[in-house]
Amino acid sequence: MTLRLRYVAGVTPARWLRVWDELRPDLPLEAIRVDEADQLTALAAGEADLAFVRLPVDGTGLHTVQLWDEIAVAVLPKEHPLADAESLALADLEGEPIAPQQPDPAMTIELVAAGTGHAVVPHSIARLHRRKDVVAVPVTDAPPTRIALVWPVDRDDADIQQFVGVVRGRGAKSSRTEGDAEPAIKPAKAAKLAAAERRAADAKAGTGKGAKGGKGKGAGKSAKSGRTAPRTGQGAKQRNRRRGR
Template sequence: MDPFRLAYVRGVTPAKWVRIWEERMRRIPIELARIDEPEQVSTLRDGRADMAFVRLPIDRDGLHAIPLYEERPVVVVPKDHAIAAADGVTLAEVAELGEPVHPFDPAVEDTLALVAAGVGSVVVPQSVARLHSRRDLVARDVTDAEPTRIALAWLSDPRPPRSGEQQHRIDTFIGIVRGRTANSSRR
C-alpha cells in the first residue's frame, strides 16, 4: 500500500500526530520528509507530499491551509555577546547588531557556525533555534517582532483528482491534527 507522505519544515515536530496516525491507520504507513522553507509549496504542488506542515506566509493559490500555532522569533548570538544577558530584545536592538547572517539558509548549521564565529546574528523561529542549539550560542526573544505561524497545507484541487482513499487519508490527518478522537463522526 502506498504511504501517506507528510512533509514538514525545520522546527516542526510532527511526532505526536504521526504516533496517532500509526495507531489509527495501521495498514497505511506514513512517510516523513523534512523540507526547507523555500521548497514547502513546491513539495505539495509537484506531488512529493500529500500534506505539509508549512511556515506562513505562503502562496495559497491552489492550497488549503489550516493555521495551527504561532512561534516567537528569537535572535541568535554568541554566548559571550552583550545581548546574552538580556531576557529579550527589540527589532531596533537587533538592527544595531549590524548586518545579520541571512536566515533559512538550507544549511542552518552553517549559518549558526558563522554566528558562533562572531560574523553576525540571525533571527529564526524559536523552534529552529531550539532544534539547532549549541553551547556557544544563545537565543533571546525578539519582543516586538511578529510571530511566525505554522499551518497544515495541502492541494485544494489536485490534478489528477484525488481518489476516495486519498481524500480519506487527508480527512483523517486533518482530524488527527485538530484533536478529533478515533470515534468522532467527523474523522
C-alpha cells in the same frame, strides 16, 4: 498505498505519527523533512499529499489550516553584551551586525557563533540548532511566524481529513471547519515561556535548585511508613491487662 507528508525544520511530527500508526495501521505515513525553500515543491509535483509549512506561502489551490505561532528570537554569540538579557526589542538590535543568511539555518547560526553578527529566527529553529557558543533571546516585538498544514484542494478526501483531525486533536471522525484555527500564542507570553525554557536549560547544565533534595517539607513525611505507631503509657498497659497480655 502510503500517505506522504513533508514538513519544515522546527516542526516535530512524531506525536502525530504515533497516533496515526495506531489509528490507521492499514495506511502507512511517510514523513520527510524538507528545506523551507522547497516546502511546497513535493506537493506541486504530486509527490506528497500534505505538508507542514511555515507561512507565508502561495495558497493557490491549497487547503490551509493554521496551527500555531512561533516567536522570534535573536541568536547571539554567548559573549555578546546582550546575551544575558531575558528579552529584547528590535530597537535593541539596531546597529548590531547581522550574520549573512544561509539557505540552511544551521549554517547561519554557525556564522553567528563565528562572530559575524546576530540572526533573528523562529524559536523552534534556534532550539533545533542549539549550540553551546550561542544563546537565543526572545524578541518581543518581532513579528511571529506561523506553522500551517496544507494540502491540495483536489486531494481532499477522507484520509486527509482524518489526519487533519489527528493534528487538531479532534476525534478521528471529526471534519475540518472553515476558519477553525488554534488561537495564536501572544508574543509576550511566548517570550516568557522561551525565557523560562532557557533558564531551565542553564539550570540543568549546572547545579540548580532542582538538584537539592531531602530538605523539603515533604522530605520527612516520605520517610515515614503508613503503619500506626504502637501505643505506650498507662492506658496501653491497662488495655493489655484486660486483654490478658
